[in-house]
Amino acid sequence: MAEISPVAYDSKIEGNIIFTQLDTAINWMRKNSLWPMPMGLACCAIELMAAGASRFDISRFGAEVMRFSPRQSDVMIVAGTVTYKMALAVKRIYDQMCEPKWVIAMGACASSGGMYRSYAVLQGIDQLLPVDVYISGCPPRPEALLEGLMRLQRKIETEPSLGDQKRELLKSLSA
Amino acid sequence: MIIADAVASIESKFSVSKKIEFRGETTLVVNRAEIHEIVQYAKKELGFNYLVDLSSVDNFGEEPRFEIVYELYAFDSGLHLRLKISVSEDELEAPSVTDLFSTANWHEREVYDMMGIKFPGHPDLRRILMWDGYPFFPLRKDFPLAGKASDMPDVAFSAAAPLAGGPFVTLPSTATTKDREPRSRE
Secondary structure, three states: OOOOOOOOOOOOOHHHOOOOOHHHHHHHHHHOOOOEEEEEOOOHHHHHHHHHOOOOOHHHHOOOOOOOOHHHOOEEEEEOOOEHHHHHHHHHHHHHOOOOOEEEEEHHHHHHOOOOOOOOEOOOHHHOOOOOEEEOOOOOOHHHHHHHHHHHHHHHHHOOOOOOOOHHHHHHHHO | OOHHHHHHHHHHHOOEEEEEEEOOEEEEEEOHHHHHHHHHHHHHOOOOOEEEEEEEEEOOOOOOOEEEEEEEEOOOOOOEEEEEEEEOOOOOEOOOOOOOOOOHHHHHHHHHHHHOOEOOOOOOOOOOOOOOOOOOOOOOOOOOOOOOOEEEOOOEEEOOOOOOOOOEEOOOOOOOHHHHOOEEOO
Protein backbone atom coordinates (compact mmCIF):
# COMPACT_ATOMS: atom_id res chain seq x y z
CA MET A 1 0.00 0.00 0.00
CA ALA A 2 1.52 3.32 -1.14
CA GLU A 3 2.02 6.14 1.33
CA ILE A 4 0.28 9.47 0.63
CA SER A 5 2.76 12.32 0.58
CA PRO A 6 1.51 15.89 1.20
CA VAL A 7 3.67 17.33 -1.56
CA ALA A 8 3.02 14.77 -4.19
CA TYR A 9 0.98 15.37 -7.28
CA ASP A 10 -2.62 14.42 -6.66
CA SER A 11 -4.42 13.92 -9.92
CA LYS A 12 -7.77 13.96 -8.17
CA ILE A 13 -7.61 17.61 -7.15
CA GLU A 14 -4.82 19.24 -9.16
CA GLY A 15 -7.03 20.10 -12.14
CA ASN A 16 -9.69 21.71 -9.91
CA ILE A 17 -7.58 24.34 -8.20
CA ILE A 18 -7.14 27.81 -9.64
CA PHE A 19 -4.87 30.44 -8.20
CA THR A 20 -6.11 33.98 -8.74
CA GLN A 21 -6.70 37.31 -7.07
CA LEU A 22 -9.78 37.84 -4.93
CA ASP A 23 -10.79 40.85 -7.03
CA THR A 24 -10.60 38.87 -10.21
CA ALA A 25 -12.61 36.01 -8.77
CA ILE A 26 -15.35 38.31 -7.45
CA ASN A 27 -15.52 40.28 -10.71
CA TRP A 28 -15.66 37.06 -12.71
CA MET A 29 -18.68 35.95 -10.71
CA ARG A 30 -20.34 39.34 -10.96
CA LYS A 31 -19.88 39.90 -14.65
CA ASN A 32 -21.33 36.56 -15.62
CA SER A 33 -24.53 36.97 -13.69
CA LEU A 34 -25.71 40.53 -14.21
CA TRP A 35 -29.35 40.83 -13.33
CA PRO A 36 -30.80 43.68 -15.36
CA MET A 37 -33.44 46.13 -14.21
CA PRO A 38 -35.33 46.75 -17.45
CA MET A 39 -36.16 50.46 -17.44
CA GLY A 40 -38.19 50.35 -20.63
CA LEU A 41 -39.54 53.80 -21.42
CA ALA A 42 -40.03 53.85 -25.19
CA CYS A 43 -39.39 51.88 -28.38
CA CYS A 44 -35.89 50.81 -27.25
CA ALA A 45 -37.69 48.52 -24.80
CA ILE A 46 -38.98 46.50 -27.77
CA GLU A 47 -35.40 45.81 -28.82
CA LEU A 48 -34.57 45.02 -25.21
CA MET A 49 -37.35 42.44 -25.22
CA ALA A 50 -36.02 41.05 -28.50
CA ALA A 51 -32.59 40.75 -26.90
CA GLY A 52 -34.19 38.70 -24.15
CA ALA A 53 -36.07 36.40 -26.53
CA SER A 54 -34.72 33.22 -28.03
CA ARG A 55 -33.35 34.57 -31.30
CA PHE A 56 -30.78 36.85 -29.66
CA ASP A 57 -30.82 35.25 -26.23
CA ILE A 58 -29.28 37.54 -23.64
CA SER A 59 -28.87 34.53 -21.34
CA ARG A 60 -25.78 33.50 -23.31
CA PHE A 61 -24.08 36.30 -21.36
CA GLY A 62 -25.66 35.56 -18.03
CA ALA A 63 -28.00 38.55 -18.03
CA GLU A 64 -31.34 36.89 -18.64
CA VAL A 65 -32.73 37.32 -15.14
CA MET A 66 -34.72 40.51 -15.67
CA ARG A 67 -35.92 41.66 -12.31
CA PHE A 68 -38.72 44.16 -12.03
CA SER A 69 -37.62 44.94 -8.51
CA PRO A 70 -34.65 47.28 -8.21
CA ARG A 71 -33.59 45.58 -4.99
CA GLN A 72 -32.68 42.41 -6.87
CA SER A 73 -30.96 44.03 -9.82
CA ASP A 74 -27.35 44.82 -10.70
CA VAL A 75 -27.55 46.76 -13.94
CA MET A 76 -30.21 49.24 -14.94
CA ILE A 77 -30.83 49.29 -18.68
CA VAL A 78 -32.40 52.67 -19.39
CA ALA A 79 -34.12 51.92 -22.68
CA GLY A 80 -35.97 54.87 -24.13
CA THR A 81 -36.88 58.52 -23.86
CA VAL A 82 -36.58 59.86 -20.33
CA THR A 83 -39.05 62.69 -19.88
CA TYR A 84 -38.61 65.18 -17.09
CA LYS A 85 -41.80 63.83 -15.57
CA MET A 86 -40.24 60.34 -15.41
CA ALA A 87 -36.66 61.40 -14.63
CA LEU A 88 -36.87 61.53 -10.85
CA ALA A 89 -38.76 58.22 -10.78
CA VAL A 90 -35.88 56.62 -12.70
CA LYS A 91 -33.44 58.16 -10.24
CA ARG A 92 -35.46 56.87 -7.35
CA ILE A 93 -35.49 53.33 -8.74
CA TYR A 94 -31.73 53.56 -9.29
CA ASP A 95 -31.28 54.67 -5.69
CA GLN A 96 -33.13 51.57 -4.51
CA MET A 97 -30.73 49.23 -6.29
CA CYS A 98 -28.07 47.58 -4.11
CA GLU A 99 -24.37 48.11 -4.68
CA PRO A 100 -22.60 47.14 -6.82
CA LYS A 101 -24.72 48.59 -9.60
CA TRP A 102 -24.20 49.74 -13.14
CA VAL A 103 -26.17 51.68 -15.72
CA ILE A 104 -26.48 51.12 -19.46
CA ALA A 105 -27.93 54.03 -21.44
CA MET A 106 -29.56 52.25 -24.35
CA GLY A 107 -30.22 54.29 -27.47
CA ALA A 108 -29.96 57.91 -28.52
CA CYS A 109 -32.69 59.24 -26.21
CA ALA A 110 -31.32 57.78 -22.99
CA SER A 111 -27.80 58.84 -23.96
CA SER A 112 -28.46 62.41 -25.06
CA GLY A 113 -32.16 63.13 -25.50
CA GLY A 114 -31.91 61.93 -29.08
CA MET A 115 -34.16 63.70 -31.54
CA TYR A 116 -36.18 65.24 -28.72
CA ARG A 117 -34.59 68.66 -28.31
CA SER A 118 -37.68 69.55 -26.41
CA TYR A 119 -39.09 71.14 -23.30
CA ALA A 120 -40.31 67.78 -22.04
CA VAL A 121 -37.31 65.46 -22.42
CA LEU A 122 -34.25 65.06 -20.22
CA GLN A 123 -31.17 65.52 -22.41
CA GLY A 124 -29.44 62.31 -21.38
CA ILE A 125 -29.88 60.14 -18.30
CA ASP A 126 -26.23 60.83 -17.42
CA GLN A 127 -27.43 64.12 -15.96
CA LEU A 128 -28.91 62.08 -13.12
CA LEU A 129 -27.16 58.69 -13.02
CA PRO A 130 -23.54 57.59 -13.51
CA VAL A 131 -23.72 55.81 -16.87
CA ASP A 132 -21.21 53.02 -17.57
CA VAL A 133 -22.03 52.15 -21.17
CA TYR A 134 -23.74 54.21 -23.86
CA ILE A 135 -25.28 52.36 -26.78
CA SER A 136 -25.88 54.32 -29.98
CA GLY A 137 -28.81 53.65 -32.25
CA CYS A 138 -32.42 54.68 -32.63
CA PRO A 139 -33.28 52.11 -31.50
CA PRO A 140 -30.14 49.96 -31.26
CA ARG A 141 -30.37 46.44 -32.59
CA PRO A 142 -30.35 43.64 -30.00
CA GLU A 143 -26.80 42.81 -31.12
CA ALA A 144 -25.79 46.33 -30.10
CA LEU A 145 -27.28 45.81 -26.66
CA LEU A 146 -25.40 42.52 -26.32
CA GLU A 147 -22.20 44.29 -27.41
CA GLY A 148 -22.87 46.94 -24.76
CA LEU A 149 -23.40 44.23 -22.21
CA MET A 150 -20.07 42.63 -23.13
CA ARG A 151 -18.37 46.02 -22.88
CA LEU A 152 -19.82 46.35 -19.41
CA GLN A 153 -18.49 42.89 -18.54
CA ARG A 154 -15.06 43.98 -19.69
CA LYS A 155 -15.36 47.12 -17.62
CA ILE A 156 -16.36 45.14 -14.53
CA GLU A 157 -13.26 42.94 -14.97
CA THR A 158 -11.00 45.95 -14.56
CA GLU A 159 -12.69 47.45 -11.52
CA PRO A 160 -11.44 46.90 -7.97
CA SER A 161 -14.30 44.74 -6.73
CA LEU A 162 -14.76 46.44 -3.39
CA GLY A 163 -13.14 49.87 -3.35
CA ASP A 164 -14.68 51.38 -6.45
CA GLN A 165 -18.00 49.65 -6.44
CA LYS A 166 -18.78 50.33 -2.81
CA ARG A 167 -17.73 53.96 -3.10
CA GLU A 168 -21.00 55.33 -1.77
CA LEU A 169 -21.00 52.91 1.16
CA LEU A 170 -17.37 53.61 2.09
CA LYS A 171 -17.99 57.34 1.89
CA SER A 172 -20.98 57.09 4.19
CA LEU A 173 -18.98 54.99 6.66
CA SER A 174 -16.05 57.39 6.79
CA ALA A 175 -18.28 60.45 7.08
CA MET B 1 -80.61 65.77 -42.87
CA ILE B 2 -77.85 67.56 -44.78
CA ILE B 3 -75.24 69.85 -43.31
CA ALA B 4 -76.91 73.00 -44.71
CA ASP B 5 -80.05 72.23 -42.70
CA ALA B 6 -78.04 71.80 -39.53
CA VAL B 7 -76.16 75.06 -40.15
CA ALA B 8 -79.42 76.93 -40.89
CA SER B 9 -80.94 75.52 -37.75
CA ILE B 10 -78.02 76.71 -35.63
CA GLU B 11 -77.98 80.10 -37.37
CA SER B 12 -81.66 80.62 -36.62
CA LYS B 13 -81.15 80.10 -32.89
CA PHE B 14 -77.66 81.41 -32.17
CA SER B 15 -75.40 84.15 -33.46
CA VAL B 16 -72.91 82.82 -35.98
CA SER B 17 -70.25 85.39 -36.76
CA LYS B 18 -68.63 83.52 -39.63
CA LYS B 19 -69.41 80.53 -41.80
CA ILE B 20 -66.57 78.84 -43.67
CA GLU B 21 -67.00 76.17 -46.35
CA PHE B 22 -63.80 74.50 -47.43
CA ARG B 23 -63.59 71.26 -49.40
CA GLY B 24 -66.88 70.05 -48.05
CA GLU B 25 -66.06 70.92 -44.45
CA THR B 26 -68.23 73.35 -42.59
CA THR B 27 -66.84 75.60 -39.89
CA LEU B 28 -68.95 77.93 -37.78
CA VAL B 29 -67.32 80.66 -35.76
CA VAL B 30 -69.61 81.24 -32.82
CA ASN B 31 -69.91 83.22 -29.64
CA ARG B 32 -67.84 81.96 -26.74
CA ALA B 33 -70.61 82.50 -24.18
CA GLU B 34 -73.05 80.43 -26.25
CA ILE B 35 -70.78 77.46 -27.02
CA HIS B 36 -72.25 75.22 -24.34
CA GLU B 37 -75.82 75.83 -25.56
CA ILE B 38 -74.79 75.33 -29.20
CA VAL B 39 -73.02 72.04 -28.49
CA GLN B 40 -76.00 70.95 -26.43
CA TYR B 41 -78.39 71.90 -29.24
CA ALA B 42 -76.23 70.14 -31.83
CA LYS B 43 -76.15 67.01 -29.70
CA LYS B 44 -79.76 66.87 -28.54
CA GLU B 45 -81.63 68.29 -31.57
CA LEU B 46 -79.35 67.76 -34.55
CA GLY B 47 -77.89 64.36 -33.67
CA PHE B 48 -74.23 65.31 -33.42
CA ASN B 49 -73.62 62.63 -30.84
CA TYR B 50 -69.84 62.31 -31.04
CA LEU B 51 -67.21 64.87 -30.06
CA VAL B 52 -64.29 63.83 -32.27
CA ASP B 53 -61.82 66.33 -30.89
CA LEU B 54 -61.49 69.47 -28.86
CA SER B 55 -58.33 71.46 -29.43
CA SER B 56 -56.93 74.95 -29.24
CA VAL B 57 -54.96 77.29 -31.49
CA ASP B 58 -52.60 80.08 -30.50
CA ASN B 59 -52.73 82.92 -33.04
CA PHE B 60 -49.90 84.76 -31.35
CA GLY B 61 -49.89 88.47 -32.17
CA GLU B 62 -53.58 88.62 -33.08
CA GLU B 63 -56.46 89.68 -30.93
CA PRO B 64 -58.26 87.65 -29.66
CA ARG B 65 -55.25 85.42 -29.30
CA PHE B 66 -56.62 81.92 -28.79
CA GLU B 67 -59.18 79.74 -30.54
CA ILE B 68 -60.85 76.59 -29.33
CA VAL B 69 -62.02 74.13 -31.97
CA TYR B 70 -64.81 71.59 -31.48
CA GLU B 71 -65.11 68.78 -34.02
CA LEU B 72 -68.55 67.18 -33.96
CA TYR B 73 -69.78 64.13 -35.82
CA ALA B 74 -73.21 62.60 -36.21
CA PHE B 75 -73.17 58.83 -36.43
CA ASP B 76 -76.67 58.53 -37.89
CA SER B 77 -76.39 61.08 -40.70
CA GLY B 78 -72.60 60.95 -41.12
CA LEU B 79 -72.26 64.74 -40.91
CA HIS B 80 -69.23 66.64 -39.67
CA LEU B 81 -69.45 70.05 -38.05
CA ARG B 82 -66.62 72.22 -36.78
CA LEU B 83 -67.27 74.95 -34.23
CA LYS B 84 -64.74 77.61 -33.33
CA ILE B 85 -64.73 80.13 -30.53
CA SER B 86 -62.26 82.92 -29.79
CA VAL B 87 -60.67 83.36 -26.40
CA SER B 88 -58.83 86.56 -25.58
CA GLU B 89 -55.82 86.75 -23.33
CA ASP B 90 -57.72 88.86 -20.78
CA GLU B 91 -60.39 86.22 -20.25
CA LEU B 92 -58.62 82.89 -20.55
CA GLU B 93 -61.60 80.62 -20.10
CA ALA B 94 -64.37 78.86 -21.94
CA PRO B 95 -67.45 76.96 -20.72
CA SER B 96 -66.78 73.26 -20.19
CA VAL B 97 -68.74 70.73 -22.26
CA THR B 98 -67.83 67.77 -20.06
CA ASP B 99 -71.46 67.42 -18.94
CA LEU B 100 -72.44 66.79 -22.58
CA PHE B 101 -69.46 64.75 -23.73
CA SER B 102 -67.34 62.87 -21.18
CA THR B 103 -64.53 62.70 -23.70
CA ALA B 104 -64.10 66.45 -23.34
CA ASN B 105 -62.72 65.84 -19.86
CA TRP B 106 -59.19 64.91 -20.95
CA HIS B 107 -59.29 67.15 -24.04
CA GLU B 108 -60.03 70.20 -21.91
CA ARG B 109 -57.33 69.17 -19.46
CA GLU B 110 -54.88 69.02 -22.33
CA VAL B 111 -55.91 72.45 -23.59
CA TYR B 112 -55.45 73.78 -20.08
CA ASP B 113 -52.07 72.06 -19.74
CA MET B 114 -50.65 73.23 -23.05
CA MET B 115 -52.31 76.66 -23.51
CA GLY B 116 -53.45 77.70 -20.08
CA ILE B 117 -57.11 78.17 -20.97
CA LYS B 118 -59.39 77.36 -18.06
CA PHE B 119 -62.75 75.62 -18.29
CA PRO B 120 -65.22 76.65 -15.59
CA GLY B 121 -67.51 73.71 -14.87
CA HIS B 122 -64.83 71.09 -15.50
CA PRO B 123 -64.94 68.48 -12.71
CA ASP B 124 -61.19 67.88 -12.48
CA LEU B 125 -59.12 70.55 -14.22
CA ARG B 126 -55.58 69.37 -13.53
CA ARG B 127 -52.60 69.22 -15.85
CA ILE B 128 -52.62 66.02 -17.87
CA LEU B 129 -49.17 65.77 -19.52
CA MET B 130 -46.90 68.03 -17.51
CA TRP B 131 -46.74 67.66 -13.76
CA ASP B 132 -48.79 69.65 -11.26
CA GLY B 133 -46.87 72.79 -10.44
CA TYR B 134 -45.08 73.15 -13.78
CA PRO B 135 -45.09 76.92 -14.22
CA PHE B 136 -45.40 77.28 -18.03
CA PHE B 137 -47.82 76.49 -20.85
CA PRO B 138 -45.51 74.89 -23.39
CA LEU B 139 -47.60 74.91 -26.58
CA ARG B 140 -47.98 78.68 -26.60
CA LYS B 141 -46.16 80.38 -29.46
CA ASP B 142 -44.07 82.55 -27.14
CA PHE B 143 -42.72 79.49 -25.31
CA PRO B 144 -39.32 78.47 -26.73
CA LEU B 145 -39.01 75.03 -28.28
CA ALA B 146 -35.98 74.33 -26.11
CA GLY B 147 -38.06 74.81 -22.99
CA LYS B 148 -37.36 76.78 -19.85
CA ALA B 149 -35.79 75.85 -16.57
CA SER B 150 -38.08 75.00 -13.68
CA ASP B 151 -37.60 73.14 -10.46
CA MET B 152 -39.89 71.50 -7.95
CA PRO B 153 -37.67 69.64 -5.49
CA ASP B 154 -38.54 65.90 -5.23
CA VAL B 155 -41.24 66.21 -7.91
CA ALA B 156 -39.66 67.16 -11.21
CA PHE B 157 -37.28 69.60 -12.83
CA SER B 158 -36.76 70.79 -16.37
CA ALA B 159 -34.01 72.63 -18.20
CA ALA B 160 -33.57 74.27 -21.58
CA ALA B 161 -32.42 71.84 -24.26
CA PRO B 162 -29.35 72.58 -26.40
CA LEU B 163 -30.56 73.40 -29.91
CA ALA B 164 -27.17 74.02 -31.60
CA GLY B 165 -28.36 76.97 -33.67
CA GLY B 166 -31.91 75.68 -34.11
CA PRO B 167 -34.85 75.38 -34.17
CA PHE B 168 -34.59 74.41 -37.82
CA VAL B 169 -37.84 75.04 -39.59
CA THR B 170 -39.05 74.85 -43.16
CA LEU B 171 -41.30 77.44 -44.80
CA PRO B 172 -44.41 76.62 -46.78
CA SER B 173 -43.63 77.27 -50.44
CA THR B 174 -43.51 75.60 -53.84
CA ALA B 175 -39.76 76.12 -54.16
CA THR B 176 -37.39 73.22 -54.71
CA THR B 177 -36.45 70.89 -51.89
CA LYS B 178 -33.07 72.56 -51.68
CA ASP B 179 -34.63 75.96 -51.01
CA ARG B 180 -37.26 74.59 -48.66
CA GLU B 181 -34.94 72.59 -46.46
CA PRO B 182 -35.11 73.30 -42.74
CA ARG B 183 -32.92 76.22 -41.68
CA SER B 184 -32.56 78.40 -38.65
CA ARG B 185 -35.07 81.25 -39.11
CA GLU B 186 -34.24 83.20 -35.99
